[in-house]
Amino acid sequence: MAPKSLRIEIRGRVALLTLNRPEALNALNSEMMDEVCDTVAKYGTDDKIGAFVLTGSEKAFAAGADIKEMQPQGYMDMYMSDFFNRWNELAALRKPVIAAVSGYALGGGCELAMMCDFIIAADTAKFGQPEITLGVIPGMGGSQRLTRAVGKAKAMDLCLTGRMMDAEEAERAGLVSRIVPAGELLETALAAAEKIAGFSLPATMMAKEAVNRSFEVTLEEGLRFERRLFHSLFATEDQKEGMSAFVEKRKAAFKHR
């Protein structure tokens, strides 16, 4: 069945996923979670896809989890269904994912963007964790990923006051990798994704794995892990091709093997 709240376009080796619930500013409900996670599961194992772009509308990347869906729930409902757990499938995706954020990225929207590997923001983007204004706290990783991205002071400020930060503040804080004019957001994100998808897929996957590992282990363990991955890439055809192409002064043609 075709997804209802997600548009999927395949552009060469890039899968472009557009959140599509404009009537609710892309509020993330269970249907959307299933559609996003089913889609990344499908293309995550497709050798023809080398990178993803996740985006929303001009007004909202996503204005948070769907408050109307959560409002009637009780503790047992949330606990027994392990509400939001499926979003971990996006965070665990092994291929690179870029979040292209325009407008609101609030609550679960900000958390969803942070599950991606990096965020390219339009100059209109606004980030925040306003859950405190609803009597709750972040529940899709905000207190953890935001703190790792921007440090304790700013994460506390955002989680405790519920205020929004604009794209410039988010870039200064390290949440966002680059800011572009709103009209150039999608082409910039797609160009970055196409560039990544043109490199060796095993190398981009291992680069992602190595950077992510730095959040979990000591420096010494991380360095050893990186070196082992680096060594292993010398078993790939793409290492032979990439280095030969440099020596022969030509463009590499990676086979993703």
Ligand SMILES: CC(C)(O)CC(=O)SCCNC(=O)CCNC(=O)[C@H](O)C(C)(C)COP(=O)(O)OP(=O)(O)OC[C@H]1O[C@@H](n2cnc3c(N)ncnc32)[C@H](O)[C@@H]1OP(=O)(O)O
């Ligand atoms: C995942 C967790 C656990 O971390 C929790 C969360 O994510 S909780 C949600 C956090 N997000 C918010 O609290 C933001 C809620 N939205 C707003 O504050 C405003 O909508 C706004 C400031 C983003 C934009 O305001 P405005 O331009 O005035 O538009 P609205 O009229 O408010 O919204 C239009 C339409 O969308 C519905 N909407 C917006 N956000 C949500 C949401 N998170 N869940 C459900 N529905 C949402 C809003 O109700 C409007 O619909 P109608 O009521 O007109 O049908």
